[in-house]
Each structure stands twice: as C-alpha cells, then as structure tokens.
Amino acid sequence: MRILLVEDDAMIGAAVSVTLKDAAYSVDWVKDGVTASSVLEQGEHQCVLLDLGLPKRDGLDVLRRLRLGGNTMPVIIITARDGVEDRIKGLDFGADDYLVKPFDVNELLARLRAVIRRQGGQAAPLLSNGRVTLDPASHQAQCDDTLVTLSAREFALLHALLLRPGAILTRAELEERIYGWNEEVESNAVDFLIHGIRKKLGADAIKNVRGAGWMVEKSI
Secondary structure, eight states: OEEEEEOOOHHHHHHHHHHHHHTTOEEEEEOSHHHHHHHHTTTOOSEEEEOSSOSSSOHHHHHHHHHHTTOOOOEEEEESOOOHHHHHHHHHTTOSEEEESSOOHHHHHHHHHHHHHHHTTOOSSSEESSSEEEETTTTEEEETTEEEEOOHHHHHHHHHHHTSTTOOBOHHHHHHHHOOTTSOOOTTHHHHHHHHHHHHHOTTSSEEETTTEEEOOOOO
16 A cells, blocks of 8 residues: 655654554655645555645645545545644545544554545455455454464555455556555565465465456455
8 A cells, every 4th residue: 555645844754654664555755735736646646644734735725636636545634733623624625534743653554544444445444355354453364264464565465456356456556556666666576475475375365367467356
C-alpha cells in the first residue's frame, strides 16, 4: 500500500514516515500543498495523510481539488486544528477521517487500516478471499490450517492482491504499491516475494496469469 504523506513539519513528517514504513507501507512525503496536488494528479497512491496548515496551498484546498476531480482515494486529515468547525469543514470537504495532533501513532495506523478496508468494500478487520486470510494489524496470514507471519514487503504484496480478489495486478502495479520514490526496485523483486509467500502458504495461494500478472482467486 502506497501512502502520500503531506506534512510541512520536518519532525512530525520524519516520525510518521518511519512509523508507516515499519508498518509495511510505502511512503512518499511532500511538504507543501501545490506539490501535493501535482503528485495526486498522477494517481500513484492509495491513501493520503493530509496536514491542513501547508505552505503554498492550504490542505482543505488540496482536498477540495482532489474531490472535484473525481478522486475517491481515502484521505485522513492530520492537523493541529482541533475546533469542531474545523473538523466539520474537513469532513464535509470529503475527508474520510480527522485526527488531531499530537496523536498516538498506533491510533493513526488503526484509522488508516479502517479507511483502507472501507475503500476496498470490506468492513471486517481481516482481508480474505475465502481461503487466504490476512490480518493487517499483526501481518499474519492464514491459508487452510497454516498460520504464518509475513515480512513487511510480503505483507504489502499480499495486501494489495487481497484488496481486490479476482483482479489481476501487473508487475508494475505491484511494484508501485510496495516501493516508494527513493527505493530501488530489483528486477526480480516481485517474483522473489511471491515465491516467499507461496513457500509459507502454499503454491496456489497466489495465482500467476501468464503474460498478465498475479491474482488471488475470488471466493464463489
């Protein structure tokens, strides 16, 4: 899962980036509203953590432009503005959640998991296609009677597939969800991660569609 962090405070931005990476998210960090709007137009991310008091363009204006453009990706506002009117305005402008600084990073991660689940059309805390089940909170996966803990990037890859059971994701789409701007992608990285997941969960946990990509089958 690739997250765009929009935060102009260097200390907060660095701390949140480390927290997200430790939780197996791929993170790209920008520090002003104009850059954020430009990056969001490219459609590379699956969720936004958005500060409001930004240089060059206020966060609410970034959010307004995003929604007017028809983009429905999850947005969590993270801000020091704690007034009720500010919260109402942020949610009415299209934010999915609103978190006031200072916040506990574990609460941020829980709220992030919740909005991502809702975006994927799932209310349950676990992702599943009926056979393979993934717990985003613990990074544990289960297939039949086998329960294992995945590495950060194994989790990220399986998470991307289980958000859309039955959909084929290409190599480029999987790489986009696993790696950020400044991370080098080795040519066989996806193959290596899929091999590791299959070794833990079984060869048929992830299906290869020759010439197209990979998928987890959708339960009938």
